Amino acid sequence: MSERPIVVRGGHVVDPVNAVDTVRDLLLVEGRITRVAPEIDEVPDDALEIDARGLVVTPGLIDPHVHLREPGDEHKETIASGARAAAAGGFTAVVAMPNTDPPIDTPASVGYVLAAGRRAGAARVHTTGAISIGLRGERLAEIGEMVEAGAVGITDDGHPVMDSGLMRLAMEYSLNFDIPVADHPEDLGISAGGVMNEGLVSSRLGLRGKPNGSEDIHIVRDLIVAEFTGAHLHLQHVSTAFGVEMIRQAKARGVRVSAEASPHHLLLTDAAVEGYRTEAKMNPPLRSEADRAAVQEGMIDGTLDIIATDHAPHHYDEKEQAFDDAPNGIVGLETALGLVHTHFVRTGRISLSTLVERMSAAPARAFRLDGGTLSEGAPADLTLFDPELSWTVDPSRFLSRARNTPFGGEELVGAPTMTIVEGRIVFDGR
Amino acid sequence: MASALGKDLVGLEYLTRDQIVSILDTAEPFKEISERRIKKVPVLRGKTIVNLFFEASTRTRVSFEFAEKRLSADTVNISSNGSSVVKGETLVDTARNLEAMKIDMVVIRHGSSGSARFLAERIPSNVINAGDGRHEHPTQALLDLLTIRDHRGAIGDQRVCIVGDVLHSRVARSNIHGLLKLGAEVAVCGPRTLLPRGIEEMGVRVFNRVEDAIEWADVLNILRLQLERMEGGYVPSLREYNHIWGVSSERLAQAERELLILHPGPMNRGVEIDSDVADGPHSVILHQVTNGVAIRMAVLYLLAGGSPETAEAAKGGVEA
Secondary structure (H helix, E strand, O other), rough: OOOOOOEEEEEEEHHHHOOEEEEEEEEOOOOOEEEOOOOOOOOOOEEEEEEEOEEEEEEEEEEEEEOOEEEEEEEEOOOHHHHHHHHHOOOOEEEOOOOOOOOOOHHHHHHHHHHHHHHHOOOOOEOOOOEEEOOOOOOOOOOHHHHHOOOOOOOOOOOOOOOOHHHHHHHHHOOOOOOOOEOOOOOEEEEEEOOOOOOOHHHHOOOOEEEEHHHHHHHHHHHHHHHHHHOOOEEEOOOOHHHHHHHHHHHHHHHOOOEHHHHHHHOOOOHHHOOOHHHHHHOOOOOOOOHHHHHHHHHHHHHEEEEOOOOOOOHHHHHHHOOOOOOOOOOOOOOHHHHHHHHHHHHOOOOOHHHHHHHHHHHHHHHOOOOOOOOOOOOOOOOEEEEEEEEEEEEEHHHOOOOOOOOOOOOEEEEEEEEEEEOOOEEEOO | OOOOOOOEEEHHHHOOOHHHHHHHHHHHHHHHHHOOOOOOOOOOOOOEEEEEEEOOOHHHHHHHHHHHHHOEEEEEEEEEOOOHHHHOHHHHHHHHHHHOOOOOOEEEEEEEOHHHHHHOOOOOOEEEEEOOOEEEHHHHHHHHHHHHHHHHHOOOEEEEEEEEOOOOHHHHHHHHHHHHHOOOOOEEEEEHHHHHOOOHHHOEEEEEEEHHHHOOOEEEEOOOOHHHHHHOOOOOOOOOOOHHHHOHHHHOOOOOOEEEEEOOOOOOOOOOOOOOHOOOOEOOOHHHHHHHHHHHHHHHHHHHHOOOHHHHHHHHHHOO
C-alpha cells in the first residue's frame, strides 16, 4: 500500500471482539491497524489526521447478503455501483450472491466477480458460489475450485434447494472446505405462485399468499441436515416466529447455525403492501406483527446473530408494474445503518456494541472474513458514523443504480461519515 | 370534476354504504332505457370511453359496451389479442398512449390484482374496474346487490352465502364488501382448498357443507368452478365437486325458506349448479344480466359527474 498512514483521533471506538467501548485513537499503516490506544503520540510524519471526536468508530460493517446483478443485469446494478453504494452506507465489505445471469457457479466466474470488485476500489467485494450447477438444484457445482478461487460460502439463494438429498451432499462436502452453506429457506410447493405473505391482507387484496409454513419447513429441514452432518448452516433472511424459535432451540443443542435478520423484516409487516406497493414486495415476504416481533426478539437475543440487507436492486420500470408482475426485493445498503441505529440503538433495545456485533463481527465470523474487529494487526477496515446526525432517506441520492426502497422519506438519526477500506478512504461524507 | 364516487370505481372496499346505495338508486331509472324501442339517451354524448380488456370476457365487456352506447358515448374496444400489449408494451405505456389521444374513461379488465388501482393512480381519466385478478369486480357485485334488492325489497335483512371457489374470485370479494356494508349477513361455503385463509377475519361465516349453507341462507350466490382449478389439483374431480358442493333442486328442497339463486356466469351446468336449479323458479340469473347494463350505466353516469337526484331527468322521462 502506498497510501499515507492515517490516525483516527478521539472517536468513540466500539469493538465488541476486544470489549472496547470508549474513546480511543487508531493508527492505520499499510492497510493494517497498527495501534489502538487512549492517545497515540508517535505517528509517522506523513500521517493523515482524522478528527473523529463526536463520531462512533467501528470495525467496518459487513453485509453478507447482497445482489450486485453483474453479470447479466447491469441495468439494475453493477459490481462497481454496488460496491460504492456499500461504502456510502458504511459497509467495508459485502458478500455477493451467485444468482446472476449467468450464475456464479464456476471458479472463473468467482474470479470475475472478485476482480471487478477490486477494480471498483470501494467496499471489498466477496462472493459466494452456487451450491448447484446453474442454480438448478440438481448436481453440486465445483465447490472446491470455487473456494480456491476465493468464494467464501455457497448458496443457491433465490432458488431454494428443494432436494433434501442435495442439501445433505452440499453440507457434507462443505466440511472439507470450512465454508458455510447458506440457504434461502422456502418450500416452493407450498409457496407456489405466492407474491406476498399469506394472511388477512393477502386475502383482502386478492393476492396469492406464501404461508409461514413454506419457510418454516425448510428452516427445520436445514437444521436437521446441519445437525446430522455437522456442517455450518447459514439461514438467510429469517422472517417467521416459528423459524426463529427453531433456530434458538437448535443453537441450544449445539447445531452450527448462523442466521440473518433483514432491516425490513425487523421493521415492516405485510401492512406495507396495502395499496399494492411493489416496493414492499420481497421474498421472503413481509409478514405479520407477531413475526416481526419475533424477528426483533431473535435479533436482540442473538438467535439471529447477523443483520443482512438482502440488497436487491431493480430498475424502476420493473417495479412500476402490477404487483403480480413486479420482481421481489428492495435495496438496503444505504439505509441499513441508519435504520438499525434509529430503531434499535436510539430506542435502547440494543447497545452500539450489539449493533457492531450483528453488522460486523458476526458476519466476519460466519464467512471467515478477515475483519470484524479493530485488533492491532487486523485489516484497516473502519466505519465512522455520526450518531446524532438526522437525515431523510432520499432514494434519488443513492449511489446504487436502483431506487426501490419502502423507506423513502423516513427520518433517521445516525449516518455514515467515513468508510475506510484497507487504510484507504473509500467514502467521505464529511 | 369530482363525482359522487370520486374519480374511479376500483372496488366496493373503497366505497361507503351511502355511495353504494346511491349507485343502486341511480340504476333504477336507467333500467327503463333498455326497455325502449330506441335504446339511446344523450347522457354521455361526446364522452370517449376505452374498454381495455387484457383478459377474455364476453358478458362483462358486452354489458359495458351496451351501457356506454345506450348513453351515447363513443367507445373503443381493445383486447390483449392483436394489440400492442402482446408486443410487450407495459400497462402504463398503453394507458398513457390512450390518454394522449384524449379520452374520458377507461374500463379495465386485467389478470393481476391491483391493476385497476395501478392504472387509476397514473392517469387522469376515470377508471372503472371490470375485474382485476382475484381482487374485485365491483360492477358485478353491484348488479348482484341490485338483483337481491329487486326481489327481497332490502338487503340488510338477508343472509347471503357465496358458494364455491372464493379463493380465486373477485366477484366474491366485491360481494363480501358490498353485502357487509349494506348490513347483510354473509357466509362462504366450498372446499377449503378454494377458500382464502383468514376469510373469517373479513367478517363472514364459513360452512363446510353446502347442506348447512342452504339451511342457513336466504340467498345463494354460486360461483363458477373453473376447469383449471381441477387441473391445478384444488379439487379431485368435477364429479366429486358436484356430488359434495353442487347446488341441486334436491338440496334446495330441504330448505325451510325459498332461496334466491344467483350466479355471475358463465355456468358449468352439472358442476356447481344443476340445470333444474339454473332454470328453476328461484333462479334470477338472467335478471342479473339485465341489471348489469343498468348498473354500468349508473356508474358511468355518476363518474361523469352526474348526481343520483337528476338521473331521472338526465335520461329523459319514460318513453311514451
